[in-house]
Structures are given as C-alpha cells and as structure tokens.
Amino acid sequence: MLLALLFFPFFALPATALPVRLLLGLHIAAGTAALLIGLVPMLSRTGGGAHVRAGRLYTVCMVAVAATAGGLCVLQPLTLGRLFLTGIALLSFYLSFSGWRAARRRSVQLPTSDIVLAGIAVAVGLGMVAAGVWLGAVLFAFFGALICVFAGLDTWHGVRRAGPATGPAAWVLRHVTRMGGSYISAATAFIVVNLGRWLPAGAPSWAGLAGWLAPTFIGSFVILRAVRRYRARLQPRPDAAHPAKAARPLAGLALLLALAAPAVAQVPGRLTGTITDEAGRPLPYATVGVTGKGVGTVADEQGRFQLALPAAQVTASDTLRFALLGYAAQSRVAGSLPAGQLLTVVLPEAAISLPNVRVQARGLDSVRIGNRHYRTNLQTNFALGKQPGLNVGSEIGRVFQLPTRGAWLDTFEFVLSANDFDTIQLRINIYKLQGGTPAGLLLRYPIYKQLTRLGATRIRIDLRPEHLFVEENEIAITVEWIGHSRRGSQLALPLLMPAFATHLYRYGAANRWKKFTGMSTTMELLVLE
Numbered sequence: 290m291l292l293a294l295l296f297f298p299f300f301a302l303p304a305t306a307l308p309v310r311l312l313l314g315l316h317i318a319a320g321t322a323a324l325l326i327g328l329v330p331m332l333s334r335t336g337g338g339a340h341v342r343a344g345r346l347y348t349v350c351m352v353a354v355a356a357t358a359g360g361l362c363v364l365q366p367l368t369l370g371r372l373f374l375t376g377i378a379l380l381s382f383y384l385s386f387s388g389w390r391a392a393r394r395r396s397v398q399l400p401t402s403d404i405v406l407a408g409i410a411v412a413v414g415l416g417m418v419a420a421g422v423w424l425g426a427v428l429f430a431f432f433g434a435l436i437c438v439f440a441g442l443d444t445w446h447g448v449r450r451a452g453p454a455t456g457p458a459a460w461v462l463r464h465v466t467r468m469g470g471s472y473i474s475a476a477t478a479f480i481v482v483n484l485g486r487w488l489p490a491g492a493p494s495w496a497g498l499a500g501w502l503a504p505t506f507i508g509s510f511v512i513l514r515a516v517r518r519y520r521a522r523l524q525p526r527p528d529a530a531h532p533a534k535a536a537r538p539l540a541g542l543a544l545l546l547a548l549a550a551p552a553v554a555q556v557p558g559r560l561t562g563t564i565t566d567e568a569g570r571p572l573p574y575a576t577v578g579v580t581g582k583g584v585g586t587v588a589d590e591q592g593r594f595q596l597a598l599p600a601a602q603v604t605a606s607d608t609l610r611f612a613l614l615g616y617a618a619q620s621r622v623a624g625s626l627p628a629g630q631l632l633t634v635v636l637p638e639a640a641i642s643l644p645n646v647r648v649q650a651r652g653l654d655s656v657r658i659g660n661r662h663y664r665t666n667l668q669t670n671f672a673l674g675k676q677p678g679l680n681v682g683s684e685i686g687r688v689f690q691l692p693t694r695g696a697w698l699d700t701f702e703f704v705l706s707a708n709d710f711d712t713i714q715l716r717i718n719i720y721k722l723q724g725g726t727p728a729g730l731l732l733r734y735p736i737y738k739q740l741t742r743l744g745a746t747r748i749r750i751d752l753r754p755e756h757l758f759v760e761e762n763e764i765a766i767t768v769e770w771i772g773h774s775r776r777g778s779q780l781a782l783p784l785l786m787p788a789f790a791t792h793l794y795r796y797g798a799a800n801r802w803k804k805f806t807g808m809s810t811t812m813e814l815l816v817l818e
Contacts, residue, residue, distance in 0.1 A: 388467025
C-alpha cells in the first residue's frame with residue numbers, strides 16, 4: 290500500500306489501459322475461482338483428499354487475488370472503492386494463508402517463517418491504518434486494524450512459543466475460523482461489487498444492506514456449528530471450552546462488516562435533476578461531478594442535468610460535487626441519492642472577494658506569453674467518443690509565467706485543431722496555483738464562448754472587461770467544455786511536445802488535475818505590465 294501511495298502520481302492509468310485490463314481480468318478470474326473452490330471443503334468429507342486439495346488451491350487463488358488487487362491499486366487512481374476492495378483482499382489472503390498453515394502443520398505453534406510473515410502483516414496493517422486516516426478512507430483503516438488484530442495475535446503467540454489453545458485438535462479451531470473468515474470476506478467483496486448490477490432500479494435500501502450482511506451471518510452460523518463439533522476434542526481450557534470465546538476474532542469481522550454496511554448503500558445508475566439558486570431560478574452550466582473521478586457533466590441552460598453513475602466506477606461512499614462560480618458548492622454522498630427521482634440541488638450565492646488593486650499613472654508595456662503556432666500532428670481531446678455525456682466538464686489548459694511585478698490580463702487566445710459539432714459552448718477559467726495545480730478561481734463571473742464554426746479555428750477572448758490585475762508569479766488558464774449539439778464526436782486542441790511549458794488536463798467536472806511538464810497546447814496570453 291505504501292508503494293501505491295508512492296507511485297500514484299506516475300501510474301494513474303485509465304480503466305481501459307492494457308495493464309489494468311489484464312490485472313483486472315486475472316483478479317476477477319482468481320476471485321471467482323476462489324469462491325467456487327471454497328465450497329468444496331465445506332461440502333466434502335473433512336480431511337479427505339478433495340478437502341485438502343481444494344483448500345490448498347483456494348489459498349493459492351487468494352494469493353493471486355491479493356496480488357492483483359495491490360497491482361490495481363498501484364496502477365489506478367486511489368479511490369475509496371479501490372481501497373476498500375484492496376483492504377478486504379489483503380485481509381482475506383492473510384486469514385486463508387494462516388488457516389491453511391495451521392492445517393498443513395497440524396499445530397498452532399508458529400515456525401519462524403510464519404512469525405516473520407505475521408510481523409510483516411502487522412506492518413502492512415499499520416500502514417493501511419495510517420493511509421486510511423490520511424486519505425479519509427475509513428473502511429481501509431478498519432481492514433488494516435483487523436489485519437493488525439489477527440497478525441498481532443499470531444506474532445505474540447509465536448514469539449512466546451505458545452498457542453492460544455493446546456491439545457491435538459487445537460489447530461482445527463484455528464483452521465476453521467481463519468478459512469471461514471477469509472471466505473466470508475471474499476464473498477462480501479464479490480456481492481458488494483455486483484450488487485448494483487443485480488438489484489433492479491428503485492430497489493429499497495434494505496436490499497443492499499441485506500446483501501452486504503448476508504455472508505457474515507450465514508458464514509458465522511456455519512463456522513460456529515463447526516467449532517461446536519470440535520469443542521469436545523480440545524483440552525479443557527477456559528478460552529477454548531466455549532466456541533463463542535474461541536471465535537471472537539470472527540465476531541470482530543462481523544462487527545466490522547456491520548459498521549461498514551452504510552458505505553455500500555445502493556447507488557442509482559443514472560442521476561437526473563436541476564440546479565437552482567435560493568430563489569428557485571435555474572443555474573445554467575453548473576458542474577456536477579464525482580470528486581476525484583472522471584465521472585461528471587455540466588447542466589444545460591435551464592440548469593437541468595443527467596449523469597450516468599457506472600457501478601464499476603462509483604461507490605456509495607463517493608461524493609458528488611455541484612458547483613458554479615459565484616455560488617457556494619454543495620456536496621452529496623452517492624449512497625444517499627434518491628433512485629429514480631428528480632433531484633433538486635440549491636446553491637446559495639457566495640460573495641467573491643479579490644485583492645485590492647493599487648493603480649499608478651505610468652505607461653504599460655505589453656508582453657505575450659505562450660505558444661502561437663501549432664504545426665503538430667498531436668492532439669489533446671475533449672470528446673473521447675464512447676461516452677460524450679461524461680466528457681462534458683473536462684478542462685484543458687496551461688500554466689503561464691507572469692512578470693514579477695504583477696500584470697493586467699488583456700487577451701487570451703487558443704486554437705481548436707478539430708471540431709465536428711454544429712455548436713459548442715466553452716467556459717474560460719483563470720486559476721491561482723497551489724503546488725503547481727489549479728487551486729481557486731480568480732474571476733468574479735464566468736466567461737463563456739459559443740462557437741458555431743466547424744473545423745480548426747483560432748479563438749480570441751477579451752479579458753479587459755474583467756479588470757483583472759494578478760500579482761501571482763504564475764497562473765493557469767483553462768478551456769472547459771460545457772455544452773454541445775447532438776451531432777458530433779470530435780473536439781480537440783493541438784498538443785505541442787516538447788515545449789517549455791506545463792500542460793494541465795482534467796477529465797470530469799470534479800476530477801483531479803493531471804500535470805504534464807514539457808508539453809503544452811497552443812495558448813497565448815497578452816498581459817500589460
């Protein structure tokens with residue numbers, strides 16, 4: 290997980306990238322195989338050949354599930370849903386591996402290699418807790434804490450060279466509870482991922498909750514019955530004489546899943562609604578997007594919007610952000626959104642204060658910053674073809690280095706290298722920077738541009754009516770795609786590479802910014818100093 294956090298800025302690959310597709314295919318295949326194979330030991334004769342071979346193969350599958358889940362976490366942007374699945378995969382792996390080792394050695398005494406593995410698992414669990422707290426991923430921290438509990442107990446008993454119970458059949462209890470807990474975790478993850486596809490539109494919220502908790506309750510019942518079966522074979526010791534006490538870690542797993550249940554409430558497949566101000570007037574071109582993901586859109590001139598929420602990308606714990614310059618942004622948790630109902634979002638008006646400007650009576654010199662020519666075959670695209678509705682709200686821009694004494698913004702020019710839409714609406718945004726990426730708008734009011742010309746064209750935006758004096762050493766100016774006619778599939782800007790500039794791109798109205806040094810689109814800024 291620490292590797293995932295380190296490599297995240299460099300490996301934010303889309304879901305369609307070949308490495309992601311290969312890993313995802315292996316992950317799904319291994320998880321499906323584990324769920325099917327895991328039924329064999331439950332239904333076959335205990336200790337028989339089929340039981341032993343299926344248990345070994347199940348453990349191998351869980352190793353593959355955990356490895357591919359970690360790989361997907363490294364290659365893809367860190368999201369709460371991705372962290373949840375990675376955490377539950379790691380927990381399932383450790384439970385299955387420790388349970389299999391107990392049966393293989395027919396002992397609860399841990400050899401040095403298992404003690405080392407338990408110690409590593411504790412370190413990983415602590416890292417998951419720290420990452421979960423830092424990223425606000427509560428479930429990820431919970432799963433890390435549970436790994437710490439199981440692996441910590443193993444480490445403690447291994448160092449002391451004493452098991453939690455003694456006797457010839459004590460290892461059976463460990464094997465049953467660990468393997469059973471692993472299967473419960475894997476089955477829960479499988480149901481959570483697919484529940485949105487299985488349930489019909491408009492299904493009650495309790496249906497999703499029941500699907501989430503069903504593996505825990507059913508699995509706990511089966512495991513406790515197995516524990517009672519072997520209770521008589523354990524030597525009389527208080528901690529081992531009662532199955533309820535012996536299966537306390539399993540009860541902890543059930544409690545964790547119950548606490549996490551609200552986070553997987555059903556997410557509607559499509560969201561429809563209207564964005565208005567406090568007086569009920571529609572707010573045209575307000576943005577709607579899932580925070581940190583490439584899922585978003587822009588409302589039309591009447592404030593109406595439709596947004597698809599793919600189950601593979603959006604989880605119930607994700608946040609939708611509704612925003613428009615001049616109004617206070619509002620957020621909604623995806624799991625709380627009404628299914629099949631029209632949503633009305635009200636944005637309160639917010640005053641925007643800009644720094645005071647000291648005007649001096651002196652001559653002003655003009656300075657042009659940026660790239661004017663665009664002889665290149667490379668393009669950076671707004672429209673990606675397959676899901677044009679999700680592309681609306683994307684932004685493309687660049688960073689401009691300004692004179693050190695400050696400057697008045699006079700004119701902004703950019704080039705469209707491809708456009709086959711009859712009509713497009715664009716919005717020009719000017720940002721201050723924080724950490725090299727856009728952090729806050731410098732405008733009081735939106736700047737819109739409608740274009741009805743097909744093909745390549747140069748567009749000029751007069752910034753003088755904004756009376757914008759900027760003291761920052763660098764700013765970002767972006768072009769945001771906010772509307773289009775029904776006909777059309779291509780909208781792009783030229784991409785220059787190499788270039789002494791920084792290119793900015795954001796796919797989705799509330800997604801994270803991506804920054805690329807050494808490249809730029811054709812944009813030019815005229816300032817007066």
